[in-house]
Amino acid sequence: MTIIRPAAIAGTFYPADASVLRTTIANLMASAATHAPHESAPKAIIVPHAGLVFSGGIAANGFATILPAIHTIKRLVIIGPAHRMAFQGIAVADATAFETPLGTVPVDEAAINSVLALPQVQRLNAAHVQEHGLEIELPFIQHIFANQPEVQIVPLLVSRCAAHQIEEVVETLWGGPETLMVISSDLSHFHDDATACQMDDRTRQLIENFRAEELGFDDACGCLAIVGLLRVARKRDMKVKTLSLQNSSVASGDTSRVVGYGAWAFYDSETAILPDDESGFTDATQNILNRHGKGLLRLASQSIRHGLAQDAPLQANIDTLPDDLNHPGACFVTLKLNGDLRGCIGSIIAQRALAQDVCENAFKAAFDDPRFAKITAADLTDDLEMSISVLSKPQPFPFESEADFIDRLTPFEDGIILSDGNKRGLFLPQVWDQLPDPTDFTRHLKRKAGLPMDYWSNTLTAQRFVTRGIESKTVFAPGTLWAEHNHHR
Structure with missing residues (x-):
């Protein structure tokens, strides 16, 4: 039986109109900090959960890191704090799918059942009905995996529990490259800008050094979920990268009472x-x-x-x-x-x-x-x-002229990508077996790019790889x- 958890914050935390929301998310992702396209995707990210106008850009920086793995990731475990009610342990919803104006995202029911076997996890639909901390991440997921409707989520809300209980849930759902852990949390709340900046920078240092035990609720509303992730990441000798850190004053202009936001990515120690x-x-x-x-x-x-x-x-x-x-x-x-x-x-x-x-x-x-x-x-x-x-990874291959380009080539070792506008040609190093002369190699590479063999222009660019x-x-x-x-x- 299909049970849909309807959108609760459409029109408040994000636009209720599907086309406006789609454009908003696309613009946020397009403006996100660029990450080297060869860079391996992280195993886990921490992203904020305020309204898109306040923290959408920070969240986009986090989600941008997973783009290299869009064809690998099949499941996103989203863990965040319960804001609407207190309860014991960790809550899952009855829903088989969560809805936003962009459509529905299916829930991985097998994964839900696996964590329900743990004593700290319970079904508590009431905790999810009005919760914003998980829903706000869904439009990003729907944007990134728009052509992969089979991608599923595991939404978990955390209330009163011990850090080791979160750690156990994270370990249970860790999986392989098909699973991404998403921790949803804002940082300090309702301090003046100077105080918030100081507190949030301390939180950054604690996260970067995996000092899980020193994090508290004053540092982050989702501190329990963050601590659970840090404990697992520390055991696995992972690497962490701070992606962004700012607060609500950037959007509101009000520096007297702000909320902090940050984004982090966690990588396997030997990912790439x-x-x-x-x-x-x-x-x-x-x-x-x-x-x-x-x-x-x-x-x-x-x-x-x-x-x-x-x-x-x-x-x-x-x-x-x-x-x-x-x-x-x-x-x-x-x-x-x-x-x-x-x-x-x-x-x-x-x-x-x-x-x-x-x-x-x-x-x-x-x-x-x-x-x-x-x-x-x-x-x-x-x-x-x-x-x-x-x-x-292709690297820039600078040159000053065609003669200089030819002179810089290393036969039988260089792979070259030659581009001019929307025209591009690539030769693997193996092509040197058929074209061992650098001049011939260059002329045929230009033809491969759809250019005349005698063509040259100062708009040509090249990249080298091995x-x-x-x-x-x-x-x-x-x-x-x-x-x-x-x-x-």
Whole structure:
């Protein structure tokens, strides 16, 4: 049976009109602090829950960090303080979905049932009826996951309980990359601006140093939820990043009585497989390919077989894969038939788990490369070879002229993205095998970008990246790459 928890704060904390709300959230997200697109998404965020006019920009800064994982996250656990009534423990609602003017967000009932097994968790619908602290986060979630209606929430309200009880709930729902923890909390309340700034800066320091036991209700209304997260994050040796810190005086102009707001992101200690420094990337990625490269190629071949049967890429089962392959990564998958290119599609930035990126790009290389006909079952022989290239974060590649550009190239190592306006061309380092002369490399790269081969302009820009890769012919015996294997979905 479907039970909808209707919107309680539409028209007060945020616009009641769907089109106005949609535009408001889109504008807040567009103005949010930019985060490097390759940057791994956090495992948890702390965001405020005041009206959008007061804290919407701060909340957007928090939610902007999860954009690299929009295809990975399937569940958001939202934990915040109960403002409307006091009770013992932690409360879940009867609802199977929560509603805003943008539609409904389904509740993960299996997750709810799992925490109801804990003595500190109870069903208490009355606590949720008028509560704003969880609902205010929903329009951001609906905006980010607008094309993924299967994404679910686990809404939890905290009242009278011990920190270790929150910690137990956080641990129970922690999950893997598919789960994001969202802690909803404002900071200090109703002090003058100078006092609030001092208090909120102390709270920032406590959070950045995981000093959970020193946080109190004067510091944050959601201190219990924050403390629970900090205790778990500290045990897991996580990293935390302060994203934003300000108070209501910025919006209201009133410095005599303010409320503080902050946003933080918590990252696994070894989240990113693509370090910013090139040597770190090459060493880490080569290590991953040495251990899991054959498995990635197998996963790619299964995705192509799955595509032949289902006309869709394989969805990698994150629960059965090594952790390294669940971290964000960007790759290209290249297919060659009898030594000739047969398909090559990839990602420039890391925005989903490496394993899923391989599945998606293998499917696209086989069936969606517009230069070639679709792969057929008859093509799945030893004559069809495959390689996977994992990309580093593209870095600016400065130059003063075409001659300078050519002179700066490092053959057989550089991957280059050349852009001019909306035209862009990318060559993987493997292209040097066919075009070893830097001048020829540059001329063909311009053609790849849709530009004349003799074109040059001071509006041209370039980025450089490196790759580490693996080829099927080096790790698979004849007749084994395309052999059918059972796979988990």
